Amino acid sequence: MSLMKHSKMKYSKPIVGALAALALAVGAASALAADKVKVGFVYVGPIGDHGWSYQHHEGLKALKAKFGDKIETTHVEKVSEGPDAERVIQQLAAKGHKIIFTTSFGYMNPTLKVAKRFPKVMFEHSTGFKRAKNVSTYNIRFYEGRYVAGIIAGKMTKSNTIGYIASFPIPEVVMGINAAYLGAKSVNPNVKFKVIWVSTWFDPGKEADAAKALTDQGADVLFQHTDSPAAMKLAEQKGKFAIGQASNMGAFGPKAQLTALVNNWGPYYIKRVQAVMDGTWKSGDTWGGIDSGMLKFAAWNKAIPADVVKLAEAARDQISSGKLHPFTGPMKKQDGTMFLKAGEKISDRALSGMNFYVEGLDGKLSK
Amino acid sequence: MLKLELRKEPSKLMLYATPFIALGLTILAGLLLFALMGKEPVRAITTIFFEPLTSLYSVSELMVKSTPLILIGIGLALGFRAGVWNIGAEGQFAIGAICGSAGALYFYQVESIWVLPLMCLAGAAGGMAWAAIPAFLKTRLNTNEILVSLMLVYVAVLLLGVLVHGPMRDPDGLNFPESRLFHDAAILPILIEGTRAHAGFIVALIIVALAWFVLDRHILGFQIKVAGQAPHAARFAGFSDKRIVWLCFMISGALAGLAGVFEAAGPVGQLVPALPVGYGFTAIIVAFLGRLHPVGVLLGGLLLALTYIGGESAQISMSLPSATTSVFQGMLLFFLLAADVFVNYRLKWTGRAAKTSAALRQAAE
Numbered sequence: 001m002s003l004m005k006h007s008k009m010k011y012s013k014p015i016v017g018a019l020a021a022l023a024l025a026v027g028a029a030s031a032l033a034a035d036k037v038k039v040g041f042v043y044v045g046p047i048g049d050h051g052w053s054y055q056h057h058e059g060l061k062a063l064k065a066k067f068g069d070k071i072e073t074t075h076v077e078k079v080s081e082g083p084d085a086e087r088v089i090q091q092l093a094a095k096g097h098k099i100i101f102t103t104s105f106g107y108m109n110p111t112l113k114v115a116k117r118f119p120k121v122m123f124e125h126s127t128g129f130k131r132a133k134n135v136s137t138y139n140i141r142f143y144e145g146r147y148v149a150g151i152i153a154g155k156m157t158k159s160n161t162i163g164y165i166a167s168f169p170i171p172e173v174v175m176g177i178n179a180a181y182l183g184a185k186s187v188n189p190n191v192k193f194k195v196i197w198v199s200t201w202f203d204p205g206k207e208a209d210a211a212k213a214l215t216d217q218g219a220d221v222l223f224q225h226t227d228s229p230a231a232m233k234l235a236e237q238k239g240k241f242a243i244g245q246a247s248n249m250g251a252f253g254p255k256a257q258l259t260a261l262v263n264n265w266g267p268y269y270i271k272r273v274q275a276v277m278d279g280t281w282k283s284g285d286t287w288g289g290i291d292s293g294m295l296k297f298a299a300w301n302k303a304i305p306a307d308v309v310k311l312a313e314a315a316r317d318q319i320s321s322g323k324l325h326p327f328t329g330p331m332k333k334q335d336g337t338m339f340l341k342a343g344e345k346i347s348d349r350a351l352s353g354m355n356f357y358v359e360g361l362d363g364k365l366s367k
Numbered sequence: 368m369l370k371l372e373l374r375k376e377p378s379k380l381m382l383y384a385t386p387f388i389a390l391g392l393t394i395l396a397g398l399l400l401f402a403l404m405g406k407e408p409v410r411a412i413t414t415i416f417f418e419p420l421t422s423l424y425s426v427s428e429l430m431v432k433s434t435p436l437i438l439i440g441i442g443l444a445l446g447f448r449a450g451v452w453n454i455g456a457e458g459q460f461a462i463g464a465i466c467g468s469a470g471a472l473y474f475y476q477v478e479s480i481w482v483l484p485l486m487c488l489a490g491a492a493g494g495m496a497w498a499a500i501p502a503f504l505k506t507r508l509n510t511n512e513i514l515v516s517l518m519l520v521y522v523a524v525l526l527l528g529v530l531v532h533g534p535m536r537d538p539d540g541l542n543f544p545e546s547r548l549f550h551d552a553a554i555l556p557i558l559i560e561g562t563r564a565h566a567g568f569i570v571a572l573i574i575v576a577l578a579w580f581v582l583d584r585h586i587l588g589f590q591i592k593v594a595g596q597a598p599h600a601a602r603f604a605g606f607s608d609k610r611i612v613w614l615c616f617m618i619s620g621a622l623a624g625l626a627g628v629f630e631a632a633g634p635v636g637q638l639v640p641a642l643p644v645g646y647g648f649t650a651i652i653v654a655f656l657g658r659l660h661p662v663g664v665l666l667g668g669l670l671l672a673l674t675y676i677g678g679e680s681a682q683i684s685m686s687l688p689s690a691t692t693s694v695f696q697g698m699l700l701f702f703l704l705a706a707d708v709f710v711n712y713r714l715k716w717t718g719r720a721a722k723t724s725a726a727l728r729q730a731a732e
Contacts, residue, residue, distance in 0.1 A: 046689065076682045078689040081641035083634040086563065087428050088679055094424065095683060105543060106641055117561070129541055169532060171542050199528055353541045 039063060039273055040092035041075040042085070044104035045202045051227025051246040052201065053077060055263040056103045062266030063273055071273065081106025086113055093118040099276045101269065102126065111135060122281050124272060127172065129352065131283055138268055141289035143179035144319045145261035145297065147326035148312050149243045150183020152258050153221040154191050155308040156241055163214030164195045165207055165224040165231055169365055171354045173225050178358045179326045180223055185360060187311060194219055195363055204230040215240055221258070232256055248298040260298035267293050287348065290320040327351065332359040371712040381710045386656050389702035396698055411685060415677030415695065427562035429672050431634050435460070435626035437571040437668035439650035441578045442619030444659040449591040450598065451615035455501065455516030456623040457647025458523030459494040463624025464631045465527055466493030468546055468638035471553035472535060482552045487628055494624015495617050497523060502616035506609040524643055531640050546638035555633045567629035574622065578661040587614070623647060652700050671696065
C-alpha cells in the first residue's frame with residue numbers, strides 16, 4: 001500500500017443530488033398487469049439447504065402445481081434477519097405481490113412494519129407471535145413429530161444415549177428437545193439425552209462437528225434442530241441412526257434415517273392463496289399438527305422392528321385424533337417444580353413460551 | 368510478445384482508472400455469466416446496476432445500505448494508509464451496536480433528546496474499546512493486529528448472541544432472541560418521509576469531509592501517510608509508531624462502533640442477533656475500491672450498496688440466485704487487484720524482430 005498516492009480530485013456536486021436526479025429522470029418502476037395473483041416468498045436460507053427453506057420452496061411448487069397460470073410466484077432466498085429483511089419485503093409489496101409469506105422468525109417486526117405501509121397486501125409470517133389486520137401467523141406443531149420420533153429413538157438406541165443438535169435456546173427448540181425426550185422416556189426409562197448447541201440454523205461444518213462429538217460420546221441416534229443433512233451423512237458413515245429434519249433426508253442416509261419429520265407447507269399455502277382469490281382472507285393464527293397434514297413422516301426405516309413401528313404409529317394416530325398430548329401432567333420441570341397437574345394438558349400459550357427442560361434431562365439450559 | 372515492464376513511477380492515471388476498469392470488466396464478465404446461465408444478460412446487468420436508481424425508495428435504501436459501509440470504510444482506509452491492518456471492524460461494529468442499544472434499553476422510559484447522542488457516544492466508545500485490544504497487544508507485545516482483530520470478531524458476535532438471548536432480551540418476547548423495539552427517542556431521525564433513509568447518512572458524509580480534510584491538510588494525515596509509505600522516514604522524523612497504531616485503531620473502532628449504533632437505531636429499531644451482516648468485511652473492499660481516499664470510499668460504498676440492492680432486485684424480478692451479489696462483489700475485488708498491476712507496471716509489446724535480433728546478438732557474443 002506504500003504506493004497509494006493522494007487524490008486531488010474535486011467533486012463539484014454531492015453524490016446524493018446526482019443519484020436523486022437520476023432517479024427522477026428515469027421515472028417510476030414499471031407497472032405490471034394485475035390479472036394474476038402475485039405471491040411472494042422470503043427465505044432465510046438458500047433453497048439448497050435441504051431443510052427449512054427447501055421445504056418452503058416445495059410449498060411454493062405445490063402452489064404452482066395447483067394454480068398454474070392463475071398465479072405468479074417470486075421468491076428471494078438467503079435474506080438475513082437483520083436490516084435487509086424489511087427492504088426485501090417492501091420491494092415485494094411495492095411490486096404488486098398480493099400475498100407475501102415471510103418464512104423465518106426474524107422477519108416478524110420487518111413484516112409488521114411493511115404491512116402497516118401496505119394495508120391492501122396480505123402478509124403471512126411463519127413462526128412469529130405478533131399479528132395485525134393484514135398479518136397472519138402460521139407454524140407447525142413440530143413437537144408432535146418429535147415425540148413420535150422420540151419413541152422410535154428410545155427403542156432403537158442400544159447405548160441408551162441420544163444425541164441432539166440444537167440451534168438456539170428459543171421455545172420452539174426447547175419444546176422440541178422436551179418432546180423428543182418425553183417420547184423416548186415413555187418407552188425407555190434409562191434413556192439419556194446429550195444436547196449440543198451450535199448457535200446456527202444452517203452450517204454444515206458445525207453440524208457435522210457436533211454430530212461427531214455426540215457419536216464420540218456414545219450417542220447412537222441423532223436428532224437435529226438445524227437444517228443441513230450433515231448430521232445424517234455422518235450417521236450414515238458411522239453406522240448410527242438419525243432423525244431427518246424438515247425434509248426427507250433419506251438420500252443422504254439411506255440406512256441411517258429412521259424417519260424424517262417433513263414440513264409440508266403446501267396445503268396451507270394453497271388454502272391461503274385460495275382465500276386471497278376468493279376475497280375471504282382474514283388474519284389469524286394457524287398452528288397445524290399431524291392432523292392438519294402440515295407435518296408428515298418420511299417412510300419408517302426397514303431396520304425398525306414391527307412392534308416399534310406399531311408403537312410409533314399408535315402415538316401418531318392418537319396425537320392426530322387429539323387423544324394424546326405429549327405435554328400432559330403430572331409433569332415437572334428439571335428443577336423439580338411441578339408445572340402440569342395430573343391429567344392437565346399444557347396450554348398453547350405456555351408451550352410457545354417454554355424456556356425450561358423437563359425433569360430428567362441433563363445439562364443446563366442457557367437462558 | 369506482451370511483457371510487463373516496471374514503471375519508473377507508479378501511474379497516477381492508472382491508480383484512479385483501475386476501479387473503473389475493474390467495474391467495466393465485472394460488467395463484461397457478468398454479461399458472459401448471465402448469457403451462459405441462459406438469462407437475458409443486458410436486462411440482468413441493468414437490473415443490478417440501474418434499476419435501484421430508478422425509484423426514490425431504492426435510492427433511500429442505497430443510503431441506508433451504504434451508511435455503514437462508508438463509515439467503516441473511512442476508518443479502515445485511514446489505517447490501511449498507515450499500514451495498520453484492522454480486519455476486525457465487524458466485531459467493533461457488533462460491540463458498538465451492543466453498547467448503543469444498551470443505552471436505548473436502559474433509558475427505555477426516558478423521552479429525551481439526549482438519549483440518541485448518548486447512544487452514539489456509547490457505541491463509538493464500545494467500538495474503540497474493542498479496537499483497543501489489538502492496538503494494545505500490537506504496541507505492547509508486537510502481536511499481529513490482523514489476527515487479533517479478526518479473531519475478536521467471533522468473540523464479539525458470540526457476545527451479541529449471549530446478550531440477546533439473555534439480559535437484553537425483550538421481556539415480553541416469549542424468549543425469542545431479540546431486544547425490545549426502541550422507543551421513538553432512541554430512533555434516528557428519518558431524512559425522507561416514508562423511507563428508512565436516516566440521519567446516519569448525513570453523519571457519514573460529514574465524516575468523509577472530515578477525513579478528507581485530515582488527510583489532506585492536517586499534520587495527522589501527513590503522519591499517517593508517511594508511516595505507511597516510508598516507515599523509516601517516519602521514525603526518523605520522530606513520529607511515534609505506537610501513536611499511529613493507537614490513532615488508527617481508535618478512529619476505525621469508533622467509526623465501526625458508530626455504524627453499529629446507526630444500524631440498530633436506524634433501519635432495524637432494535638437489537639437483533641443478525642445485525643452484523645458482514646459490513647465490516649465488505650468495507651475492506653470498499654476501502655480498496657475507493658483507493659483509500661475518503662471520496663473514493665464514499666463512491667465505493669455507494670457502488671457496493673448498489674450491488675446488494677440490485678442483487679435483490681434481480682432475485683425478485685428475474686429470479687437470479689442470491690449468490691449473484693457475492694459473485695459480483697468477488698469479481699469486482701478480483702479485477703481490481705488484477706488491474707492494480709498496471710499501476711506499477713506497463714504492458715510492453717516486444718515484437719518478434721526485437722526478440723530475434725536480441726537472440727542473434729547473444730549468439731554473436
